[in-house]
Amino acid sequence: MTWHVLGAGSLGTLWAARLARAGLPVRLILRNAERLADYTRAGGLTLIEQGLPQRYAIPAETLDSDTPIQHLLLASKAYDALEAARQLAHRLTADASIVLLQNGLGSQDAVAQHLQGRRCVYASSTEGAFRQADFQVVFAGAGHNWLGDPLLPAAPKWLEDLQAAGIPHQWSADILARLWRKLALNCAINPLTVLHDCRNGGLRDYPVEVANICAELTELLHACTQTAAAEHLHEEVLRVIDATAANYCSMHQDVSQGRRTEISYLLGYACVAAERHGLRLPHLQQVHQRLLRHLAARGLPQN
Numbered sequence: 001m002t003w004h005v006l007g008a009g010s011l012g013t014l015w016a017a018r019l020a021r022a023g024l025p026v027r028l029i030l031r032n033a034e035r036l037a038d039y040t041r042a043g044g045l046t047l048i049e050q051g052l053p054q055r056y057a058i059p060a061e062t063l064d065s066d067t068p069i070q071h072l073l074l075a076s077k078a079y080d081a082l083e084a085a086r087q088l089a090h091r092l093t094a095d096a097s098i099v100l101l102q103n104g105l106g107s108q109d110a111v112a113q114h115l116q117g118r119r120c121v122y123a124s125s126t127e128g129a130f131r132q133a134d135f136q137v138v139f140a141g142a143g144h145n146w147l148g149d150p151l152l153p154a155a156p157k158w159l160e161d162l163q164a165a166g167i168p169h170q171w172s173a174d175i176l177a178r179l180w181r182k183l184a185l186n187c188a189i190n191p192l193t194v195l196h197d198c199r200n201g202g203l204r205d206y207p208v209e210v211a212n213i214c215a216e217l218t219e220l221l222h223a224c225t226q227t228a229a230a231e232h233l234h235e236e237v238l239r240v241i242d243a244t245a246a247n248y249c250s251m252h253q254d255v256s257q258g259r260r261t262e263i264s265y266l267l268g269y270a271c272v273a274a275e276r277h278g279l280r281l282p283h284l285q286q287v288h289q290r291l292l293r294h295l296a297a298r299g300l301p302q303n
């Protein structure tokens with residue numbers, strides 16, 4: 001059974017290379033003929049691990065190819081996921097499974113709703129990778145992947161493929177709790193580092209702001225019946241700030257490199273959820289507004 005991977009970006013490349021290396025059939029899906037020609041010229045995907053580059057000549061096709069898709073890894077940014085799913089929907093077999101590898105919340109439900117009837121598995125990843133050049137990706141940080149299906153608790157058989165490929169993973173009976181927790185961590189850390197233009201460790205200078213945000217996120221998680229995700233949130237945020245003190249978070253990197261952020265699927269999602277529950281969370285809403293203004297001032301999208 002072939003794994004189709006959409007998104008020859010950081011995580012798509014990381015997964016595709018490991019699946020291919022394990023001898024599993026993989027096909028990359030690229031946007032158009034131009035990208036396919038670029039890819040052909042590059043001679044494949046290059047994954048750089050511990051400084052060592054290895055090239056994988058994984059077959060590739062464009063979105064409008066007509067090969068049926070039974071296994072799809074959708075490894076795009078959250079804001080691109082629904083459009084990508086729309087473009088591929090007609091190619092999915094009736095028993096297709098789709099792994100949604102997006103940060104934040106909101107995009108997964110939108111895709112699952114659009115692809116009703118197909119199994120959509122939500123994933124949360126703490127692995128780290130970045131693009132060094134076109135079709136060249138550096139595996140920057142070991143981590144883990146949690147996968148789960150909010151509608152169906154049984155693990156799929158194809159997890160064996162991830163095992164064979166050495167992709168660290170675990171089936172999660174409550175993937176939404178994992179995604180909410182990660183969203184809360186990102187909401188507590190990322191926007192403040194952008195607004196204060198600092199590394200994660202720089203937030204040690206703003207303990208009251210961090211504490212206020214954590215208290216409101218905890219209230220939100222309880223209102224959303226995400227009790228497990230709410231537990232000791234503030235302590236974990238402080239732990240992550242210490243453990244990643246020297247790093248710039250992903251949102252800070254996006255903003256400083258002039259890239260679109262995933263704000264609508266992180267802080268934006270949290271603020272909409274708060275409104276839905278009739279919660280007044282002034283600190284969270286104020287940080288959201290400040291972040292929107294900050295993005296606008298830099299000519300970056302506010303969604």
Ligand code: NAD
Nearest residue numbers: 007008009010011030031076077078080084102103128129
């Ligand atoms: P990326 O931008 O490096 O890769 C996404 C790729 O998808 C791009 O190459 C883009 O061109 C492609 N794409 C988007 N729409 C497409 C379409 N319709 N057709 C064909 N290609 C399309 O992003 P990434 O860093 O791999 O991140 C993917 C998700 O994983 C994000 O939500 C991110 O927050 C999350 N994440 C990333 C990391 C990391 O270290 N990179 C870690 C954890 C979570």
Ligand code: KPL
Nearest residue numbers: 185186189190244249250
């Ligand atoms: O996931 C992160 C990110 O950079 O997006 C951490 C390191 C947890 C900071 O929120």
